[in-house]
Amino acid sequence: MLVGSLTARSDPSQEGEAEERTSANNKRQRIAAASLPPRGVEVVAACSSSVMLMTSQRRSPRRAQAVVLVALVLSAAAGVGAGSIRPLDGSRRSLEEISKNAEYASDRVIVSFKTDVVVAMAAEEEGLQFMRPAGQQGSVVYSITDGADVADKIKQLEHHPAVAMVEPDYKVFAQWTNPDDTNINLQWHHPVIGSEKAWDVNTGSDVVKVCHVDSGVRVDHPDLAGNVLKGWNFVPAGQVEGTPPPRAGTPDYFNYNDTYGHGTHTAGIIGGIGNNRLGIAGINWRVKMLVCRFIWNDGSGYVSDAMNCIKLCNQEGAMITSNSWGGIGYSSFLEREIATSQSAGQLFVVASGNSGINLDDVPLYPTSYKSDNMISVASSGQEDFVSSFSNIGLGTVHMLAPGEAIYSTFMDGGYKLMWGTSMACPMVAGTAALLQAQAMSRGVTLGYADLKSLILNSVDKVADGADKTITGGRLNVSAAMTALGQLLVQRGAITPVSLPTASPPPAPRPPAPRPPPAGGAVYNGGTSLAFAAPVCGTSPLRGLNSATQSSTVLTYQANHAIDGECKKRRLWQGSCSRTKLQENPWWAVKLPARKSVLGVSLQTGIDCGCVSDLQGTQIWVGSAPWTSPASAANFTLCATVPGIARGQRRTFSCALGVGGAPPSGQYIAVLRPTAGKKALTLCEVDAVYGPNLTLQSVRQPARGLLGQLQAQLGSAVAAVPSS
Incomplete structure (x- = not known):
């Protein structure tokens, strides 16, 4: 939610104030969307910071004075691309698979032993000769000296009592996992948070469900349609104050098409389809989003509708909920609903809000609830400074994620720039989904506690976040993926996963001023x-x-x-x-x-x-x-x-x-x-x-x-x- 609060249908540069609504006909609390485009938002993950929950008071029609906290928008075009990823399941391939599907050196094999001590194996008798060490785990490359082919040599060594594993020396190729979408270069956040390195391990999965609670999504957007599983709508047709939400089972109930814009944008951050030569790439190139539309075109919604969204997502088995909305006072009902999602094992990711306040002093909800399954996300910019509009809180807000000039999908079928904690929230929700995809590919399903721990303990510490958030750091998808690899090793799922990390370049020497010309001229530099x-x-x-x-x-x-x-x-x-x-x-x-x-x-x-x-x-x-x-x-x-x-x-x-x-x-x-x-x-x-x-x-x-x-x-x- 950036730039400030805006009155409904006002220019993004105007500021408004939240009011309390006293209408006797409707005392439900409203939620103001916290991003900035003019309409629509789709949600299936819970990021409650971009759409601010606010208690509003109406003396006139609902939209006339609806207060909306909006993150400003700029338009632009974007794109993505991808590459293949090699399985890291550690399973042994059959010799038939080796010969059919892989390229490898024909004169050598790689061997690891069951102990760290070199075994008294007569290499020459086995038709081998030591060539060199391989890696840091004690593996060794042996050349084949008896004329056997690689497949036969592997068969021979697999039965040796000292050999733990033997494989061909596979030929590897540069596997470009950088998306080929047309405007991936506009998504500055991916290299900052390490998405590209994480994509070398996993790019998402159709088995991971993310609940996106927002203003809906553009249902036919080419960068989203394939990643939306199903959805629901709680915004009445005509959006007239006092009109009840659509009844369950009716066509309107299943019409979650975004007419506000916010939800389509946040959905693209979570799951914009990757490697399709279009627009942008989400944190997940593949994912299944459950979209619950409850934000109206004035950027606000109702707590009761939000609660129903959370309920539906629980029933559908969503593992992560992204909530880019918030800004109300304490609500026991909403807190209880979030607690129910915790019992269901959901990770509830929420935006911290765009009021520029310290939530430790002035708590707003849902971001200030203390449920164990919650992650509250503040916004940061390209150089890891906390965004001026972002809510903070050393005891309330967990972490930072990019939330400025984020390029993503929009309701007109194109793409927009938006600012706000609404954009930061789906970054984290999308990361949780990517981690879950990798874990499930290894036969492990992570609970909310594991996902939360992996994300919070792998942040990049940043100076500006030290006294503003619990972790003092900004999201690092790559580091979280590396930590997941270590966790899966501990649980016996895979061998260690290690992602390359680039060492920082040396500080450049500032250019020296040109010396004054010779000839006795006086240099009066003072x-x-x-x-x-x-x-x-x-x-x-x-x-x-x-x-x-x-x-x-x-x-x-x-x-x-x-x-x-x-x-x-x-x-x-x-x-x-x-x-x-x-x-x-x-x-x-x-x-x-x-x-x-x-x-x-x-x-x-x-x-x-x-x-x-x-x-x-x-x-x-x-x-x-x-x-x-x-x-x-x-x-x-x-x-x-x-x-x-x-x-x-x-x-x-x-x-x-x-x-x-x-x-x-x-x-x-x-x-x-x-x-x-x-x-x-x-x-x-x-x-x-x-x-x-x-x-x-x-x-x-x-x-x-x-x-x-x-x-x-x-x-x-x-x-x-x-x-």
């Missing part, structure tokens, strides 16, 4: 020229249309940072530039001509969910095009950013160089040196510059140069110590 900071969006950079950046995420193009739209400081408003997550991201602009740059103003975004203070970011000026961080060798350092708060603007004076001159050139670049992958978000860039200073003027004393600049730019220019 001062800069003070000047009146330009009014945001009014500098000569506005409208140049010549900006570039190291990469572009979604539609956040480089030129957005010089469009003059200074009041639009949120990503969804479409007026900020943003790079992808990468090492040393940068932004640059070409000036109309060579200029002496006196200073540069930077404005950050409010909702980028990143280390948006930009501490350590560097501003460079040069004459040649900036194409990479290596371009700094031919540029002059103007300033290093000490920090900028989210959504704020700050102006930096360029340090004076040779002869007291400011840096001169036709290009301005903003570089963010990073250790690891980060993004660079800029909502407006302004510059103050004067005419190009000639070499003759540069060689003048600093005082004379200052006088020249004052004459050209006004008496507001003064020499001040640089900072």
Whole structure:
């Protein structure tokens, strides 16, 4: 639920307040959907944070003043792809299967022994010769020296008393499990939470049922239809206040088609079909979602309907429930219903909510219930900062998951960007389903306690979550899958599953400022020229249309940072530039001509969910095009950013160089040196510059140069110590 509360049918930028409803005809509590699209949401997993439960009071028709907490939406296109996965069941294949379906080396076998001690096995008598160790478990590669083929050698060694296992040395191929869907690159959350590594083990299963309690789903969406098992509807036709929900067994009762949008989006996060060359990929490429529609088109619903949804999902054998809704006060009925789901063995995943409050101080439900089968999920951004809109609670909220600019399916049959804890919740519910799929493929069915433990104990610890959540960490699907492999080993289901982990790259060295030219020129780096900071969006950079950046995420193009739209400081408003997550991201602009740059103003975004203070970011000026961080060798350092708060603007004076001159050139670049992958978000860039200073003027004393600049730019220019 992000950006704030909205009145029904209002613009997402407006804020509303929750009211208590006193209507004598209907005293059921309402639930306000916590994401942002204009209508619809499908649920079958329980993520109660995006759709906020709120107690509302109506003096007029139900929708007229219905309060809705919404997470803002932007549209875009998305895609996915996949690859084959090799079974990891540890079972021994028949020799017939080996010869028919596998490729392997014809001159050797791999052997493991029943003890760690090398057995007195006369290798030569067995027609073998030691070649090399294999792996860390004491396995050994032996070459075949007696002319036998691999199948015969395996038959021979299987009867040796010292041999625990023998297999061919299989030929392996790069098994791309990255989806081939068209816009998987727009789903930034997958690499952050390790989905792609987890998909090397499992991509989901048709036997896992996830209950999605929301506004329904677009029933014929090509990225969802195959993963929806069945559903129910508690939203009356016409959506008129006081109209009862559809009766069980009627056509309307089974019409769970989404007309609000929220449910379709959250459903795609859980189970958008993967590897189908369309749109997006969910955490599960295959899953069976039970969809219960109870959120109306104003983004709210009723506790009684939510309870019926939970009941139906229990009856249908749902293992996980995703609830992206919440925001009410304490309800004994709802608490009891959730307790019933616990008795049925369900994991109940719920969104923490989008009010930006501490739930330890102001509890809201259902996220503040203490049922053992619950996981409460807050929202984080690309750089693991807690989202400004997200509810937190060191004793209430369990963990973080991505909830900003999440690209998923939408009710119009296409795809949308949405923000909110509503998006974070299905990330976790989907992860639970993926873990269950892997466990069931090994003959084990996990209870809610196992799923909860695997997820919470495998989070990536993040600094910003340490005092805001119980675990202090953000979802890591890959780590949870690795932990599951270890659990299955303990239970005798499989041999250890190990996923590769990439070691963090070394911190890059910040480019050194270009040394001053030789010839006895004086480098006066201790001062800069003070000047009146330009009014945001009014500098000569506005409208140049010549900006570039190291990469572009979604539609956040480089030129957005010089469009003059200074009041639009949120990503969804479409007026900020943003790079992808990468090492040393940068932004640059070409000036109309060579200029002496006196200073540069930077404005950050409010909702980028990143280390948006930009501490350590560097501003460079040069004459040649900036194409990479290596371009700094031919540029002059103007300033290093000490920090900028989210959504704020700050102006930096360029340090004076040779002869007291400011840096001169036709290009301005903003570089963010990073250790690891980060993004660079800029909502407006302004510059103050004067005419190009000639070499003759540069060689003048600093005082004379200052006088020249004052004459050209006004008496507001003064020499001040640089900072």
